[in-house]
Amino acid sequence: MKQLFRKKSIEQILSDVQQGFGEGEHGGGLSKELGLLDLTSLGIAAIIGAGIFATIGKASYNGGPAVSLLFIFVAVACIFSALCYAQFASLIPVSGSAYTYSYATFGELVAWIIGWALILEYSVGNIVVAISWSGYFTGFLQGFGIDFPAYLSTNYGGAKEAFEQVSKDLAQGVPLDKISSSLREGYLAWKNAPEMGGLKIILDLPAFLSVVLVSVLAYIGIKESKTASNIMVAVKVIVVILVVLVGMFYVSPKNWSPFAPNGVEGVLQGIAAIFFSYIGFDAISTTAEECKNPQRDLPKAMILSVVISTILYVSLTLVLTGVMNYTQLNSEDPLADMFHFLKMDFLSGIVAVSAVFAMTSVLLVFQLGQPRIWMTMSRDGLMPPVFAKIHPRFHTPSFATIIAGLLVALPTPFINIDFVVDLTSIGTLFAFVLVCGGVLILQNTAKGREQIEKARFKVPYFNAKFIVPVLFVVGFALAWLWNTEPMKDFFTFSNTFRIETLQKELTAKQTELAQNETNEIKMAITTLQETLKAEQEKTALKLFFERLPLWIFLVVSLVMSWLSWQKNLSLIPVLGLLVNFYLMSEIGIANWIGFVVWLALGLIFYFNYGYKKSHLSQNRN
Structure with missing residues (x-):
């Protein structure tokens, strides 16, 4: 059992990087090309995707203009995790990100689990991004009167489900033009698709090609990738600033009153979606070995990317809710609605272009991240040595990049986006929880405190002794005050309030x-x-099972409150851990089951390969 949690010292991790363990690394290692501006650009590229436009619209519809404050609140909560990542990036400037940080603090088994879970964030997450990119790209083409065949821009499973649902609606007398556009497109794709051997030929070709092209870019070099990322980020940031500057002249302050029309509850409805709009800053830590000065620049870039994104988000929200009444913003594309409202439809095309650039930049950053994590795991012996192979000319993890591209590209044309989107979120949040926990471990061991002293960046220390227990009590009291009946149902394993509603x-x-x-x-x-x-x-047992993640969060909160009181824990990593764990608990038991199944598959690989081949098991120094 002890062998499962064997730790790799920070000194050994850094030594392995310098020696270049892994097949082919002696050919030249990674190329150090990234400065502070490049890293910040990569962070913004990963954070600001086109989906944020729809998120702002829906969150504003539920919460009104007060959602702008929610963006600030969530940014602060997100910065808790960013600060913990920043300290580790300064202390261990290695491309493994949360995997490497966990290896040094929790041990090998936990490191493997988080490395396996990060496949959900990067590879599986990029399937979601590629499918979304396809939707924006075909929409952009339609703006020029170019209609891409629906059966070549839709996934097979989604088209089949849409056909079955629409057929049922049509049988009940619902006119086709009254059915939602997404279902209608899927229905028509299935209906009009050519057949071969009785099988419908339906695939998302733009999504597939986007992954192939981005993977080629990631393969040929970090210098080329950073140039492309910088250009795409410049385009989307300029467009957001343009929207804000144009819109501010048409803001009507009366639209900001009432500021929170649906109260605190309405504002908080968008908290999960808004938090996920910040996810991505952690991806830049995978480029640590390609930074010119990682100890100095990585921490700054992480914080800057979150702060800049927050300024853009808040500005955009205030303009949108100032130009239009919040009740008009429940839309997939509120920016296009705003320009239509202002009779400036010609600007919608610019937004469409920026949406394509935004999704491409997200795709690129995550395609850069996955191979570098595999490369680091390979160095440690947990993955086959070929994954650590560095291309002698391009100085990129060549084999790992090809496999990452195939892993995303091959299922993308056929998979349903709803199937993987929540799995992506839970994998990311799990990484955040472990990184925050790792900082706490370092801060509360003698050797860890010695290591922290060597770091260029340190998480600021604020004593959590009183603050965390008080926050727990106040949070529980407010939850009971605002949601008395649902809280009663929670503790009595009932759903009376839900049924009455x-x-x-x-x-x-x-x-x-x-x-x-x-x-x-x-x-x-x-x-x-x-x-x-x-x-x-639903029985009481089923209700308990559905709410199990929330019960686990409650227990973790109690334990962390007690530990904060007993051990004077640092406030920032404690709050980061609790915020991320809460968001994990809100994802739902079905996705937790999927996550556990995914981890079980990873453990089968670990015990059959990684455990035996680990360099630590071979006493390699």
Whole structure:
């Protein structure tokens, strides 16, 4: 058992990098090309994707202009994790990111688990990005009157589901033009797709090609990749600034009143989506070995990328909610709606271009990150040595980059985006939890404190002794005050409040149907009836199982409050750990099960290969 948690000292990690363990590394190592500006650009590239436009719109619709404050609050919470990453990046400037940090603090088994989990963030996450990129790209082409065949820009599973759903709606008398555009496109893709041997030929070709092209760019060099990233980031930042500058002249302060029309509860509805809009800054830590001065520049770049993104997010939110009433912003593309509202439709094309650039830059950063994590794991013996092979001319992890490209490109044309999006989130948050926990371990061991003294950047220390327990009590009290009935249900393993709410919604819809009989209302009633029936059939055991992640979070919060009181823990990593764990608990038990299954597959590989081949098991010094 002790061997499973064997740790690799920071000195040994740095020594291995200098010696270049791994097949082919003696050919020249990675090229040091990245300065502070490049790293900050990569951070912004990873954070600001085109999806943020829809996130701002939906969050503003629920919370009103006060969502701008939520962006600031979430940024502060995100910076807790960024500061912990920054300290490790300064202390261990190695491309393994959270994997390497965990190896030094938690041991080999935990390091392997987080390395395996990061495949969800980078490779599986990039499948989501590529599919989204395809949607923005085909939409951009449509703006020029170019219609890309739907069966060549839709995934097979999604088209099949859409066809079945729309066929059911059509049978109930719902007109095709009244069905949502996404379902309609999937239906038409399936209906019009050519067949070969009885099999529909449906694939997302733009998504596939985007991954191939970005992987080629990542393969041929970090210098070329940084140049492309800098250009794409400049374009999307300029567009956001342009939107803010144009929009500010049309802001009507009366749209900011009421500032929080749906109260605190309405504002907080968007907290998870907004937090995920900041995820990505950690990816730049995978380029540590390609930085000119990683101990100095990586910490600064992480913080700067979060701060700059926050300024852009808040400015954009205030302009959107100032130009249009928040009730008009429940849209997938609120910026296009704003320009249409201002009768400036010609500017929508510029936003469409920036959306394509935004998604491409995210794709590039994550395609850079995955191979470098595999390269580091290979150095440690946990992956086959060929993954550490460095191309003698391009100075990139060549084999790992090819495999990362194939891992993303091959399933992308066929996979359903909903299947992987939450798995991506839980893998990322798990990495954040372990990095924050790793900082706490360093701060509370004698050897760890010695190592911290060598770091160029240190997480500021604030005593959590009183603050964390007080925050726990106050947070619990406010949750009870604002959500008394749901809290009662939580602790009594009941769902009475949920059932009563659904019954009220159903009654309201039935009353609405009596006054105005439409197919949309009929469909809404059918959905409510099915949901209500499912809730009524749930047992106390099933409800407990569904809420298990939240129960685990509650226990972890109690333990961290007690440890903060007993050991005077550092406030920032404690808060970072708790915030990320809370967001993990909100993802839902079904995705936790998927995450556990994914980790189980990883452990099978570890015990059959990594455990035996680990350099630590071979006593390699």
